[in-house]
Amino acid sequence: MASSPDCTAPARERAAPSFYNLAWRWHFYAGLFVIPFMILLSVTGIIYLFKPQLDTWLYPHLMLAPASEQRVSADQQLALVEQLYPGATMSKYLPPVGEGRSAQFVIERDGRLLxxxxxxxxxxxxxxxxxxxxxxxxxxxxHGDLMIGTLGDRLIELAAGWGIVLVVSGLYLWWPRGSNPAGVLWPRLHARGRLLWRDLHAVTGFWGSLLLLFMLLTGMTWTGFWGAQFAGAWNQFPAAMWDDVPKSGQLAGSLNSSREQTVSWAAEVTPLPASDPHAAHRGHAGHDQGPAAPRISLQQVVDTADARGVQRGYSISFPQGASGVYSVALFADDPRNDATLHLDQYSGAVLADVRWADYGMVARAVESGVKLHEGKMFGLANQILMALVCLLIIFSAVSGLVIWWKRRPAGRLGVPPLRHDLPRWKTAIGVMIALGMIFPLAGASLLLMWALDRSLGLLPSTRLAS
Known part of the structure; x- marks a missing residue:
């Protein structure tokens, strides 16, 4: 640990370490805040990564159906569900993804989703x-909102934002300096105790930093605050695509929830069209002539999706209300196969058809990143790679806790000792502040910690030189 600064040193020399100590304390406390979230996100991420395998293994009696030449139409399947669950609200239909697989309905009954x-x-x-x-x-x-809604979403976003800040600042703190990079580029395996844990933590963090940044940044695009602002700024479609389409006043992203992904990230910002209940009975003069038209059949929606080349694996969201639409959405493993279609529930007209070709460069990059993040783009190899990243994150978090626990003074948190040998520490502080501006929730929490430090009298009294 560095010795105390000489009391005869100029105020300018004493001020820099004092301010650095303040920033180091912020870094340390933020790390304690982030660690539980990183462990939770990694564990739940591994579970979701292997969803296809786990679903088939856990629920074979639900997921699998012996193939036969005879098939039952979507309308007959719907009639069966309506007969067995009278009064239930139909939410979604998922046609079989392939031979020998079951079809699925999502319904709401007595306040429960089934x-x-x-x-x-x-x-x-x-x-x-x-x-x-x-x-x-x-x-x-x-993984999405801690099962507590908007508050949970903001906490996840705050943790992810601070995770990015900590990765960048950690790279600066542990970047090899001098002629001996041992303990950073590779662990000193002859070491024991806290030093070995410190080396393992630093080495895994150093080599895994880019993968961790990738996971955090691609995950941030789905957050409710930063992700929504990012999508609004960078994810644009030609307005002419909806010039002659009645709009509901909602976005397609309203079909998504933290429990289930329906439409792709790119399609979230597109308008959700509305059906015209009287279109089929409207006269040439444009006047309503009679009651609302009957709804088209579910099988007609399936046939339309198949005719337009939408690959199986898509879902069909049922219309909600008299002006609702059928929404066909495929959030494909290969984002180039993404599709979002909206059909008028009365006429069957396709009101919107959004595909990969309509995505901008940013949307394509984000969609590709999200698919890599979810382990879907390159099959099992992608799943295994992302699972290893999750395990690396868990190890890095646990090893950080072990290091802290081994060195903490009795009865105190034990902020790590200062390193006064770091060049350009002001640059590192500047990078942290810049990241706080890019990720506003992290930046706001940084200001809050500064205010708390100041109110508790922990700020250095020496005035900082520029």
Whole structure:
């Protein structure tokens, strides 16, 4: 640990370490705040990474149906569900993704969301599942908003923002200086105790920093505050795509929830069209002539999606209300196959059809990054790589806690000792402040810590030189 500064040293020399000490304290406390979130996000992320395998392994009686030449139409499947669950509200239909797979309905009944699985060959109900309290739904909701809604989303965003700040500042703090990079580029395996843990923490953090930054940045695009602002600024579509389309006043992103992803990130900012209840009975003069037209069949929506080349794996959201639309959405493993279609529930007209070709450069980059983040773009290899990143994050977090625990003074938090040998420490502080401006929630918390330090009299009394 560095010795105390000489009392005869000029005030200018004493001030710099004092201010650096303040910033180091912010860094340390932020790390304690971030660690539990990083562990939670990593564990739930691993569960969601292997969703296809886990679903088939845990629920084979629901997910699988022996293939047969005979098939039951989507309308017949819907009639079965309506017969077995009278009065239920239909939310979504997912056609079979392939041979030997079941079809799925999502319904709301008595305040509960249920996943219903139907054999598309025999027209029988395979079983039901609580849509909010199954392994994947719980993992995804914890990952998105801690199961506490907007507050949880903001806490996740705050933790991710501080995670980015800590990775960047950690790279600066541990960047190899001098002729011996041991302990940073590789661990000193002969070491024992806290020194070995410190080396393992630094080495895994150093080599995994770019992967961690990738995971944090791609995850930030889905957050409710920063992600929404980022999407609004960079994700644009030609307004002419909706010139002649009635709009509901909502965005397509309203179909998404923390429990389930329906439309892609790029399509979230597109307008959600509205159906015209009287279009089929409107005369040439434009006057309403009679009651609302009947709704088109579910099978017609399926046929339209198939005819337009939408790959299986898509979902169909049912219209909500008289002006609602059928929404066909494919959030594909390969983002080039993404599709978002909205159909008038009465006429069957396709009101909007958004594809990869309509995405801008930023949207394409984000969609590709998200697919890598979720382990979907390159199959099992992508899943394994992202799982290893999650394990690296868990190890880095746990090793940081071990280092802190081993060196903390009894009864105190034990802020790590200062390093006064760091060149250009003011530059590092400037980078931290700049990142705080880019990620406003992290920046606001930085200001809050500054205010608390000042109110508690912890700020250095010496005036900083410029």
């Amino acid at each position: 996943n219903l699985f139907v054999d598309p060959y025999r027209g029988t109900l395979l079983g039901e599942q609580d849509a909010q309290w199954n392994l994947q739904a719980v993992a995804r909701t914890l």
